[in-house]
Amino acid sequence: KMWEEGMLNWMRGFEEPLEKGKSWAADVYPEIKEHPPALLHSGGLDFELLTPAQLLDFKYPELWNVEKHHFIPIGKMAEGNVYAFYQNVKIEGENPVVLIWDDMDETEFYARNFEDFIFRKMLEATYDIDKEELLGFEFMGKVFSHEI
Known part of the structure; x- marks a missing residue:
């Protein structure tokens, strides 16, 4: 349901890869910032939700004991670690989200x-705000300069 409502789709009508001369920041972001999808500001280039096509094409690494x-x-x-629902366990009737380390068997x-996953990613994103990155960006209608 969240995908159908656009809450998990960071591309919203744009196809990957973007056509030549287009960028996510200049072309896609302005289209989605008024009604942003979940986790849009939760990890920058380090985190990416998988699209339905990526889920269908997902290749389980050999280290994962999928049996x-x-x-x-x-x-x-970005470094290859994967977030996943873990179907073997239920906590209060729901499957937890796990982080599967790419280079370790952990x-x-x-x-x-x-819901807790979204909340935790948002908390981590607020901890990781770099004041230098805000310089020159528009925030609530005002453009900040180096005089912050």
Whole structure:
């Protein structure tokens, strides 16, 4: 339902890869900033929700014991770590979100459910704000300069 409402789609009508001369920041972001999807500002280039096409084409790494552990991937980090629902466990009737480390044979419980996952990613994003990145960006109708 969230995908149908555009809450999980960071491209909203644009096809990947973008056509020549277009960029996500200049062309896609202005179209979605008024009604932003979930997790839009939650990790910059380090985090990306998987699209339905990416989910269908997802290749499970050999280290994942998919015979024993049942994962549904939902997002990935730039270095290859994957966030997934873990189907083997239920917490209060819901599947938790786990972080599966790419280069290790380890999985970490990350959030009790998808709602907690969104909340945690948002909290982590606020911790990681770089004041230098705000310089020159428009915020609530005002353009900040180096005089912050």
